[in-house]
Amino acid sequence: MPEPTKPQPTGATGKPGSSAAKPPPRRRQARGERRIAQLLDAAANVFCATGYTAASTNAIAREAGVSPGTLYQFFPNKEAIAVELGDRLMDRWRESHGLTAANLHLPLDQLLDAVLDPLIAFNEENPAFAVLMHGPDTPGRIAQEFANLHMGLLSRIEEALASYLPDTPPAELTRIATMTFSIFKAGLDQILSHQGTERQAYAAELKKVMFRYLEPIVCEAELPTGTP
Amino acid sequence: MPEPTKPQPTGATGKPGSSAAKPPPRRRQARGERRIAQLLDAAANVFCATGYTAASTNAIAREAGVSPGTLYQFFPNKEAIAVELGDRLMDRWRESHGLTAANLHLPLDQLLDAVLDPLIAFNEENPAFAVLMHGPDTPGRIAQEFANLHMGLLSRIEEALASYLPDTPPAELTRIATMTFSIFKAGLDQILSHQGTERQAYAAELKKVMFRYLEPIVCEAELPTGTP
Amino acid sequence: MPEPTKPQPTGATGKPGSSAAKPPPRRRQARGERRIAQLLDAAANVFCATGYTAASTNAIAREAGVSPGTLYQFFPNKEAIAVELGDRLMDRWRESHGLTAANLHLPLDQLLDAVLDPLIAFNEENPAFAVLMHGPDTPGRIAQEFANLHMGLLSRIEEALASYLPDTPPAELTRIATMTFSIFKAGLDQILSHQGTERQAYAAELKKVMFRYLEPIVCEAELPTGTP
Amino acid sequence: MPEPTKPQPTGATGKPGSSAAKPPPRRRQARGERRIAQLLDAAANVFCATGYTAASTNAIAREAGVSPGTLYQFFPNKEAIAVELGDRLMDRWRESHGLTAANLHLPLDQLLDAVLDPLIAFNEENPAFAVLMHGPDTPGRIAQEFANLHMGLLSRIEEALASYLPDTPPAELTRIATMTFSIFKAGLDQILSHQGTERQAYAAELKKVMFRYLEPIVCEAELPTGTP
């Protein structure tokens, strides 16, 4: 039917987290949906191979076995590809193993196991996730296109921490969360750049780092009554 | 392996002073040396502004106020600029505050203060150092051109650790050093991306992370006699 | 030669009503006719907004709220859209206010009023008409796709002039008509690019130009007997 | 010090008309200056052949026999090429036959001859001038990049008219000038799109149009006192 359907720029389906009132995600044929998946897979590969900055849209299209024009039918630009890929990975992560409320009552070491093991596994299966978490090599600033992903993860950490540290001032909470996230990313990189037992050893090491960092913080908060 | 090897970096004017038989540095290189410094300064700025991958040699030349041709008179390619800049920063670091033998007998907390404070200060003054430590956003692999810098720092950490942990197997030592370095880089990024008191708070936080991570390792090693 | 020939413009649905034997217009073309109108309206908008050369068929389809494929179901290419739009505008113009035979006996000033006022009004309502009269910015040559429109208008002017100047050689007649048309287009552009009273002032000015240009020509022809 | 030398974007040397304090026009080698001329010649050809909108920078480079990169060493974009070409043609025009003060005291018919003949000749030799005067086929607005050229010519006409019509209100003056310019462009197009005697005939015709349009305006102004 003539029904105009609102051009709806392209690609990105919607921010994660804003669950209500998703705008009808643009009528698309099944083939198109497949193409998008294909392109995002290709993008993941290329991002992993060359990093975000050096990745080229043509390379992504080539990797996906389509022409450059096709890519641009679904994504307005390189940035949008990264955003959409990040969103989808984030969704996938949340759906499969998200930080469940149950975990939040575990003791720290078990919490770390409960969170990190699947998260590491997820990153092993989706190495592009790590690439996107880092963003372009532009230092300092978090590039606009990665802000979603970054904030998404960061705020989840912050929430989790908040439940352990209800009395900590927000600024400090943010700092601890930021540091934790930062450390995690650093450790994850090491894990992913090793293989086999060494990889496991690094995973164990990361847990040590995080446990030792967070334990005093958490304990101190948990026992405000007795210990001097 | 870890042994840094200083790989005679650029193709340009072999650095005087590095090898045993110093040929009297020729006069006509004085200007050249100035040019090089100029170019490296410019490169540092551009790398900081845009990251390594996105930095263009033309932009570096422009920033240095010279023509592209001039740049290539001193460096065979973009990579060499990064390498040389990294080497020089590394030298500068070593010369000014390098991990002196004296420090190695300090207790851990003091050691961290002694090492991290000047290192952070150095990075504040030379933000390109952090950019180069990270290398391009290509994940996992350490790009060839940044291997020197990376290994240089890493092996110094490893040496230091070795003096605290003489009985630890080398593989583990490497792993701890790698992790430590990784954490440091991560923390440094946070420090550098904040300002004022918040920056200081992040620095303190980084020290906490590192102290808590390393303390048990070091303690355990230090007291092989008394513990049951 | 000037004779317009109405070149059976698009490849699509031969316009009913043009040839002698009217085949009863098939029902299923009703929708098609609407689509075409829709597309031509959209094309008019896009041509006005960006000019012919820079207009894209995708933009036209989008503006019409249909898919590119649909557009090509009715028009074989971009050119055909312009041609058909031009033809329709021309038809519309002819049907509503065409140079009626009656006008041809008015004195020049009244003739100009009689012709120009509605023509200007028509162009105000259909600004795409002016765009199409000019064609692409390719200078000199009249692009193939705009020849119809151009010749259509030109020959009408020429006919009108011929009735005033029966003894003028055809070459000169063509020249005067061409010049007149050219001036008209130029003036029209000015009119359309102004607003309100200024627009009216330009319209008046255009009439002055044309009147003063044509008056001596016409007068001289009208009084072949007396004047030296 | 390195003295940065101010990047000085590229290409365009400076606006015409601002004669004082020309910024030192960027050190350039002779070869470069030749290239620029070459490129502008090529651009003129391509603009004439295809019009501004459809002209491609690659086509210009090809026509000039250089690589696309070379073009961009001298011009930051297509627009700048048009601007510079326009400026140079304008300068060339002014230098050779500009409206000299002497002309301003001639009777109108002689003035028109004095101005139009060389101007037409100039346009015959530099057909790109006409293309640039028209600008892109975007209707109405005068595109930014052509404003200079347009205003340059328009204001010269306006000045000339002002000397004939000292008592006319400025708005009207502008209108008359605009109309005159518009007519001239229209006539010029016809002249240029014909050949030989026909071309001359069109030139004569244009003069008629302009003379007849302007004569009453000028006369009326010239004889406020004594008219019989």
Add this chain to the structure above:
DNA sequence: GATGAATGAGGATTCATTCAT
């Protein structure tokens, strides 16, 4: 008839690098 997918050549522009002066 309608849709959205697909194409691939071509658009402007950049960039690492080399060359002539």
Add this chain to the structure above:
DNA sequence: TATGAATGAATCCTCATTCAT
């Protein structure tokens, strides 16, 4: 040395058009 010119492949992206559903 130093410069600016030159390169050409590669960048992102667009567009007229065709195809499969």
